[in-house]
Amino acid sequence: MTADHPEVPLRGSVDLSQLLKKDEPPAPAPDAAGASPAPIVVTEQSLQELAQTSAQVPVVIVFLSNASPASKELVERMRTAVARYDGAFVLATCDIDTQMSVAGAFQVQSVPTVMALIAARPAPLFQGNAEDEQIRSVLDQVLEIAQQNGVTGRVGGAPVQPQGEPEPEPLPPLHQEAYDAIEREDYPAAINAYDRALRENPKDADARAGRAQVALMERSRLADLDAVRAAAANAPGDIDAQMAVADLDVMGGQVEDAFARLIDTVRTSAGPEKEKLRVRLLELFDVVGADDPRVVQARQALAAALF
Numbered sequence: 691m692t693a694d695h696p697e698v699p700l701r702g703s704v705d706l707s708q709l710l711k712k713d714e715p716p717a718p719a720p721d722a723a724g725a726s727p728a729p730i731v732v733t734e735q736s737l738q739e740l741a742q743t744s745a746q747v748p749v750v751i752v753f754l755s756n757a758s759p760a761s762k763e764l765v766e767r768m769r770t771a772v773a774r775y776d777g778a779f780v781l782a783t784c785d786i787d788t789q790m791s792v793a794g795a796f797q798v799q800s801v802p803t804v805m806a807l808i809a810a811r812p813a814p815l816f817q818g819n820a821e822d823e824q825i826r827s828v829l830d831q832v833l834e835i836a837q838q839n840g841v842t843g844r845v846g847g848a849p850v851q852p853q854g855e856p857e858p859e860p861l862p863p864l865h866q867e868a869y870d871a872i873e874r875e876d877y878p879a880a881i882n883a884y885d886r887a888l889r890e891n892p893k894d895a896d897a898r899a900g901r902a903q904v905a906l907m908e909r910s911r912l913a914d915l916d917a918v919r920a921a922a923a924n925a926p927g928d929i930d931a932q933m934a935v936a937d938l939d940v941m942g943g944q945v946e947d948a949f950a951r952l953i954d955t956v957r958t959s960a961g962p963e964k965e966k967l968r969v970r971l972l973e974l975f976d977v978v979g980a981d982d983p984r985v986v987q988a989r990q991a992l993a994a995a996l997f
Contacts (some may be wrong), residue, residue, distance in 0.1 A: 727845075729765065732784035734791050740782060741810040746843035748836040749780045749807040750815070750829070753798045755787050760819050761802040768804070771825045777845035778833055797915060797942035806832045809841055814943030862887070868900060877908035895980075902976035910937045929955055929963050933970050940974055948974060949988040956995040968996065 732740060732751060740749055752768055754761030765783055772781045786793040786801060796805055796812055804815040813835070815828050836842070861869060864887040871880035884901035887894055915938055922931040932955045939948035949971070956967045971992055975985045 727769075727781075729769065730780060730782040732782050732792060733789055737792060740780075740807065743780055744807040744841070745809050746841065747778070747780050747845060748832050748841055749782055750832065751782045751784055751796075751805045751807060753784050753786055753793055753796070753801055753803040753805065755801045756785060757787070758801050764802045764804075764819050767819075767822060768825065771822065771829060774826075775829065775833070779829065780845060797938070799942070799944065803943070804828075808832070808836050809839055817943065864890070865897065865900070868897075868904070872904060872907075877904050877911075880904045881908070899976045899979075902973040905973065906937055906940065906977055909934075910941050913938055927958070929959060929967055933967070936970070936974065940977060945978055945982075945984050946988075949984065949991070953988065953991050953995050956992065964996070968992065 729752070730736070730740065730749075743749060750768065750772060752761070752765050754765060756762075768781060772779045784792055786798055798805075800817060802819065803817045804820075806813045806815055813832070815832070816824070820828070860866070864883045868880040868883035868887070871877070871883060881901055881904050884897045884904065887897035888901065891897070913934065918931070918934045918938055922928070922935040925931050932951055936948035936952050939945070939951070952967055952971050952974075956964055956971075959967060971988070975989065978985050
């Protein structure tokens with residue numbers, strides 16, 4: 691299987707922040723058990739404790755199947771990779787054959803799939819057996835995002851110290867307003883703040899990408915994956931149904947599937963519907979990132995489909 695390597699978003703397919711106990715401190719991370727400790731086994735019962743741990747130390751979860759040799763091989767390489775970070779991560783595994791409810795909550799559709807859990811918020815990392823260098827690159831991204839969000843613990847209790855990086859500069863006022871709105875899950879207010887930022891500076895790429903990400907979260911937060919997929923399957927010509935599936939695919943890390951679905955729909959559409967699909971694809975390109983190879987390829991395919 692080819693590995694997918696998206697830019698790591700803070701929010702993924704499901705938000706587990708409600709599992710963090712408001713009146714208690716986060717559960718302490720497990721003590722270190724050697725250079726390469728055995729991964730924690732994720733079950734429906736242990737998920738809350740793991741969410742608590744992720745408020746202190748980012749958790750990396752490998753979703754696997756015991757029937758998949760590729761899964762077992764990836765777990766061993768993930769253990770080696772995580773050990774190099776000297777306690778900066780907790781590694782966990784989840785068997786989708788026995789923990790179907792957990793896999794469903796994270797919208798895992800194939801194995802092996804690797805997700806991060808940062809302050810109880812999942813982020814899809816990659817699918818398939820990535821190369822060691824790619825794994826390290828993804829873990830570096832996770833660690834950076836964790837530090838930006840105050841998750842700076844280590845297994846055993848010592849904090850993760852930034853590697854000589856300067857303090858991030860304050861956000862522009864409208865970006866900070868949008869960030870604060872996202873934190874309280876007021877997505878319309880965040881979109882409004884980004885819209886005002888774009889009126890001030892139409893070339894503000896960060897505002898454009900932020901707006902696209904928040905709009906995606908707003909559209910998808912109450913969606914039922916099975917119902918959305920059923921609606922799209924029953925009405926292949928319904929562009930709204932196809933766009934809804936594409937949104938959830940991007941949220942779940944199925945970026946190539948999302949792009950292919952919408953580009954195929956563009957080919958069979960005309961007039962205002964074709965334009966609506968084009969605009970949605972451009973928004974999803976902003977979510978994934980302009981430099982992502984999958985976006986570059988999809989832009990070429992979209993141009994061919996339009997003209």
